[in-house]
Amino acid sequence: MSEVHAPRVSVIMPVYNAMPYLTSTLQSVLAQDLGDIEIIAINDGSTDHSGAELDRFALGDDRVVVLHQPNSGWPGGPRNRGIERARGEHLFFMDADDTMAPSALRDMVEMADVRGADIVIPRFAGTGGRRVQSLFQRHPAGRISVARAMETLSPQKLFRRELIERAALRFPEERVRLEDGIFVARAYTSARHIMLCGEHPLYFIALRDDGQNISSRAIEPENYVASCRRIAQILIDGTPDQAAGLRLVLQFFQRKGLRFYAQQRWDRMAPATRATWVALHRALLREFLPPACDAWVAHPTDRRKIALIRAGDLPGLDAIIAAESQCAHQAQAMVVRETDRGTELTLAAVPAAAGSQLRRGIPRAPRLGAVRRIDRAMRLFGGSRAARGLNRRIAAGLTRGAPRVWLVLGSRRRDRTVALAGRLVGHEPGTGALTYAFVLSPQLLQSFGPDRVDMWTVAGTTDGLSGARSRVRSDEQVVVENAADRFYTTALGNASLRVLPGVSV
Template sequence: MTVSDPLVSVVIPVYNSMPYLTETLQSVLAQDLERFEVIVVDDGSTDGSGEELDRFAEAEDRLVVIHQPNSGWPGAPRNRGLERARGEFVFFMDSDDTIAPHALSAMTAMARERGADVVIPRMKGVAGRGVQSLFERYPQGEIGLARAMETLSPQKLFRREPLERDGLRFPEEKVRLEDGIFVTRAYVLARTIVFCGREPLYFIALRDDGRNISSSSIDPENYVASCRRIAQILLDGVEDPERGARLVWQLFTRKGLRFYAPKRWLRMGVERKRRWVALHRAFLEDLVPVELVERASNPTDRRKAELILAGDVSGLDRLISAEEDLDHRSGVGAVARMANGVELTVSVQPQDPRRGSLIDDGVPPAWRLRAADRLHRLLRPAMGAHLGRGLSRRLADAVSTGSPRVSLLLSGRRSARRIAVPGRIAARDAAGALRYRFVLPDDLLQRFHGDRVDLSTVAEVRGLSGAPVRVALDPSAASAVAISEGVELYATGRGNASLRVAR
């Protein structure tokens, strides 16, 4: 029978979604939650999706089907579904995805327990679809706005009352990131946002017909205009202006700099590159304080943003073309306790040793490496102090002038905090890899208290730098090694090095 008082309204926009639609509906109707309704809006499908919806509706009173002429974009059908929703919560789902049988019950239970207005389900990609690292690494529980902003897709559970109180709806015109505009506003309004699921609850698919909207061509003006709308929501909705500006910079590093990755940038023609640079230059000048660019922890992000601000397309070409030549592998070689901190030794070598690599350019002769390392060891007792570390770094740089630089990026899983630590080149090991030493003071590590911290390396040569690479740690070693007071080094399931910092 029809659900008279649904706890959740599941809203699904549909446009030419066969044969995926059948499994989507089956997964929703198999939920173990007792009180829910499903509102499906057929946006003018021509492939039999409408008929399939009617077939399900004949046998299932919980399913409401709305047929309408094609609107051209998902915003309008989502809004029509939201207008019909009666549940305390509304969950937006796409018509080619599936959910675990306990997904709705798990999310609503967590929302009620934590008083949350938005619940983010743990996602998993299927059929080759990738998902953000957030969905693999973030622990179940409350999530801050900075981390939540890493996922702007609509597949989330929202408490309906705040949406109605604010009159929140999806943009209905054909704009990119229309879901991100809606979700960002919901985040800013939310009292609490939680991340739900120790195992995946939502399975997001890559369609084999290539008809995911995210795979279609992107108009730069349209896309950047939407980024501006999202940025303004953050600046207007976050009380602390400095925090709001940091969130906008974070937005740019994900949604703006994605177009400066080699796989995108190197395929563009000159005019398209100039369009992106002009639009992003204006975005940065209008919305991001220059000091945030200058303080960026990732040196490659910083260099790209600086070149965008300078309008230097040829400089971007050089920097981005060099990323492949700076690709590398890195792994923890040794850990040493020192006064007021710890020292990690990390080996770095080209990803493919058979081809030439910029990482091997400018390596000083062995005697200079030995001298730099000896100097570092002599100064190690003074490195518990900031001045001691600075002196060691300057002297080491003088001895190893021209050598490849490597930074260690520490990235908190909960906090979104990122800190870069410069390395000191030490020597080559027996396998030909370069060894770098990184000093991690206790006070730096305690900035991540109560968090898990992932380790990555970034290689730099002659003003060029590459993408971050996760540092490996042999998983056959001990499950966790105490390296400092309240700090453990451990190997993840994928054999990467991470830190666990006690509260």
């Protein structure tokens, strides 16, 4: 008896009341230019016409296999039934309201074959107003670290079947939040190689106009944080290097924990709900992250919020979260030049509101003039660390009480973020624009390795309040002196830097 042929890819698709999106989803999979696939669709007790639509496609194409079952209430069970039924060399988990580019599966399988990847992440784009992580815009195609991959915890990825069996990977079937993240985190920490695939988007993730995405359902704090604890333990257990494991947990908390301390979410919560979140997160931090880890957080607002959560300081959290709108601003690159001191960047931060905290405490023009003159004098000492330190201290004294701006540098490939405090050197009373100067030393830039580095700003006040980060914008008005190989403007109009191997200036 001949052996049954195993397809290259099994596409596993849980389906619950997915019409009319389901038709386009199935069409996009069947239109793949990799024909050696099977589609295992699990109809999880749909009450619309999803079951009939699945059967219609199955009659027309024997690559479509439909399993009907009573509603399980959550996608973990259907996905596990798909894993049990799948015969493919690779498994791809797809939602019933998304679509794929025609080359998506072939591109991912080829990358897995050539690069020996256990997991291949397709480049995402959102449809219907769905937002996707900046990872998919910033990170180049190719190998990706666990730290960067952790920025996307949804299951729409290509998994080598051998990995799933070797690590005994299955989705939680109970009604838990982040059930995808529990599965994916275990897969990441068990994989030999992880790759990001596609120069252009391959997978189009939808925001349904009927509001029925699972992620749109109300979040119960206890359930959500319990899942975060499970993922934190997975990261600790699955990372041999203890410090690296702690960094993964900290970065995970910044993304999935601190999201509830953004002003838009916080303002909608009742006081009792706020207290619940703080208590649960405080316990999580106490169990998994020693306070010394907080020094790894570059974003000054995030670092302050974590300290307030550790202290259980609800009034302090109210204050810093309320400051988010007061510290909102737009940042624009003005001058970039290469000097003996390194890459010098001057940018303007324009407050977003007339009553902004960033319009208070501005030094008089003579003091700002003194800062500029001292800076020019310090150039005579080149890029010495002592001169830079003295310059910063004098500038801080002359501008005491003024708004503060930090420049946040983020690597695209590596999980490396650094924040630098700027020197206030100018003010435009009419627009309220504040001009800040930064010096990026050759040593700092080389610490990112050969990569591209993106830039944001965070603005705040001297009494410890600060806001969200703002992407530094760039246009044709930027003055670039001897820095054309270093500084460039992205297709989206943002300011970024190149760090070239072995080149310091």
